[in-house]
Amino acid sequence: MNGGGLVLLQVATLALLLATPAFAQTLPYHSDPSAREVLPSANAVPAIRFLTTADFPPFNFRDSSGELIGFNVDLAKRICAEVNVACTIQAWPWEQATNALSDSQGDALIAGLAMSDETGASFDFSSTYLALPGRFVTRAPDIGIFDASTLTGKKVAVRGGSTHETFLKRYLPEASIVPFDSEIEGLVAMRDGDADSFFGDAMRASFWLNENLDCCGFAGDPYFRPQLFGEGLAVAVPAGKDAIRHAIDWALVRLKDNGALDELYLRWFPVGFY
Template sequence: MAGLALALALLATPALAQSLPHHSDPTAREVLPSLNAVPAIRFLTTADFPPFNFRDAGGELIGFNIDLAKRICAEVNVACTIQAWPWEQAANALADNQGDALIAGLAMSGETGEQFDFSATYLALPGRFVTRAADIGTFDANSLAGRTVAVRTGSTHETFLTRYLPEATIVRFDSEIDALVALREGGADVFFGDAMRASFWLNENLSCCGFAGEPYFRPQLFGEGLAVAVPAGNDAVRHAIDWALIKLQDNGALDELYLRWFPVGFY
C-alpha cells in the first residue's frame, strides 16, 4: 500500500523541466508490418510495480507501462488488450501464448534471451549521484577524494565506484533507502545508486537533497533498461512495437509519459 500511495502522490506533483535522452536509434526505422500480420496486440503485465503497472484505489490498472502499451496500439492502429498476471507467472504466460508481449520490466539476460526477443529500450535506468541541496551546484564527480559516498552494499553501483572513482571513501548500507537517509542526516557526503529509485525518495525529500552531476548510462553494469518482451521469433509484433516507439519518440509522447509518471525526473 505504501508503494501505491507514493505512486498516486507522484501524479499530483508538478513535473520538473529537464532534457530527456532518446534510447532508440532514429535511423533504424522498422517497416510497419501489414495489419493482417498484427491484427491486435495482447499485452501482459503485472499489477505490483508502481508507477509502471499497478491498480488504483478503484481497481483500475494504471501506470507508465499501461499508458505506453495503449499508445503503442494506437500508433499501430490495432486492437489492444492488457491483462495483469502475478509476476512469477507472467513470463510463463507469454511463453505459453497467453499474450503477444510482456511489458513489465523483464530483464534482458542470457536466460530470458533463450525464450524471448526484446523491443528497443524505451526507458534506460542510469546511476546518479545525490547530494544535499546546498552541495548540488558545486558537486564534481572527479573531486571525491576525502568525501564519503553512501551506496548499497553488493550493488553494481558499488562496483562502478570502486572501478571508476577509487578515490572516494565508500560507506556501505543494506539498502538504498538506508544510504539516502544517511546522506540526509549527515552520515555521508554523497549518495550513488539507481536513479529511478532515488527519484521516488527525492519526491518526499526535495527540501533536503537532489540529483547532482550527470546520469551514468552503463548497460553492462546497470542493465539495458526497460523493453517489451515478445516470444522469440515473433518479429511481426516486435517490429510493430519498435516502429511505434520511434513514432512516440518523434511526436513527444514518450517525453509526455515520462514527465507525467516521474515528476522528479532521473535523467
C-alpha cells in the same frame, strides 16, 4: 525489476501522482533515432495482446478502484493506438507472466523483464524505452559544486553489495564508500550529513527526492552502464515473433518523435532522473 525496492516504489506512488512535473526532463533517445522500422501490414499484426503485472508501481499496478494503471499500461495503449490495432492488457502474477507469454496467452510482456542470456533464449526484446542510469544525490547547497572527479576523502553512501557499489569501486576508487542495507538508509544518511553524497539507481532515488526536494537533488551527470545497471526497460515478445516486435519498435520511434513518450515520462516521473 520486480524484486528489491518494491516497497519504496509503492510508498512513493501516491506522491508521484500528486506531484507537479516542474522538475522533470524529457527522455533522451535510448535507441538510434535514425532507425525507422517498416510497419508490418495489418494482416501481420491484427492486434496486440499485452501482458503485465499489477504489483509494480508506478509502472503497472491497480488504483483504489481496482483499475490497472501506470506508465507501462499507458505506453501499451499508446503503442496500439500508433500502430492502429486492437489492444488488450491483462495482468498476471509476476511468477506466471513469462510462462503465459511462452504459452501464447499474450503477444508481448511489458513488465520490466530483464534482458539477460536466460530470458534471451526464450524471448526477443524491443528497443529500450526507458534506461536506468546511476546518479549521485547531494544536499542542495552542494549540487552546483559537486564534481565526481574530486571524491578523495568524500563519503559516498551506497547500498552495500549493489552494482552501484561495484561501479564506485571500479571507476571511482578514491571515494570513501559507506555501504548501507538499503537505498533509503543511504539517502537519509546523505541528507543528515553522515555522508557527502549518495550513489544509486536514479529512478528509485527520484521517488525519494519527490518528497525531499527541499533538501537534496541530483548532482553531476547520469551514468549509463548496461553491463552493470542493466539494459533498461523493453517489451518482451516470444522469440521469432518479428512482426510484433517490429510494430512495437516502429511505434516507439513514432511516440518519441511526436512527444507522446516524453508526455508519459513527465506524467509518471515528476522528478526526472536523467
